[in-house]
Amino acid sequence: MRKRAIALSLVTVATAALVTAQASASPGTSHPRTAAAWCTGHGGQAAVYRAYYDSGRGLTPLGGVRELCRFQAKDHSRLVLPTDTLAADLPTLAALAYVRKPPLPQHPQGNPSAAYCAFIGGTTQFGNRKSDVGGWIRQGDPVDRDHLHDMCVFADGSAIDAWGLTYHTGGVIRGADLAKKFRAHIPPR
Known part of the structure; x- marks a missing residue:
C-alpha cells in the first residue's frame, strides 16, 4: 500500500511538472506563454x-x-x-x-x-x-x-x-510588420 501511495505521488508530481511545462510554452514552439x-x-x-x-x-x-x-x-x-x-x-x-x-x-x-x-x-x-x-x-x-x-x-x-x-x-509599415508576429493564426479572409 505504501509503495502504491509513493508511486501515485510521483505520478502526481510528474503530471504537475508536465502541465507546468506545457503552460509555459506555446503549442509547437519553445516560446514562453x-x-x-x-x-x-x-x-x-x-x-x-x-x-x-x-x-x-x-x-x-x-x-x-x-x-x-x-x-x-x-x-x-x-x-x-x-x-x-x-x-x-x-x-x-x-x-x-x-x-x-x-x-x-x-x-x-x-x-x-x-x-x-x-x-x-x-x-x-x-x-x-x-x-x-x-x-x-x-x-x-x-x-x-x-x-x-x-x-x-x-x-x-x-x-x-x-x-x-x-x-x-495604406501600405506603410510603422515600427514593424505585425502580420507574422501575432501568436494566433489569422486567416486572411
Whole structure:
C-alpha cells in the first residue's frame, strides 16, 4: 500500500511538472506563454503604460494601466499594441483588422486614424463626444502629447495603435510588420 501511495505521488508530481511545462510554452514552439515574453521574443519592448485623458488644456492621468508592446523601426516610426492582443491564442478583432486591411473610407472627416478605426468597428474616444480623446504613455516617459499613443479599441477588448493600423492599411509599415508576429493564426479572409 505504501509503495502504491509513493508511486501515485510521483505520478502526481510528474503530471504537475508536465502541465507546468506545457503552460509555459506555446503549442509547437519553445516560446514562453507570457504575453510580455511573446512581445520581446518577436522584437518588441513590453512596458506598462498609463491611460491619459486629453482635455485640450493638458493631460490628466487616469487609473487604467496596461502592458503594451512597442515596436520601433530604424526610421524611428513606432507602433504599440497590448501584449495580450499580440499574444492571444485565438484571433482578435485588432489582429484581423491589421492582417485583413479593410479598405480606408473615402473622404474621412476629422482625424483619419479615428475615422478609420470607427469605420471598422473600433473606437479611439475617451468619452461620449468625438472631442473626448486620450491615449497611453509609457511609465517613465515624459507626460506630453509627443509620447501619447492613441489606440483603436475593439469590442473584444483587443487594441492596436490607431495610426499604425491606418498607415498599414495604406501600405506603410510603422515600427514593424505585425502580420507574422501575432501568436494566433489569422486567416486572411
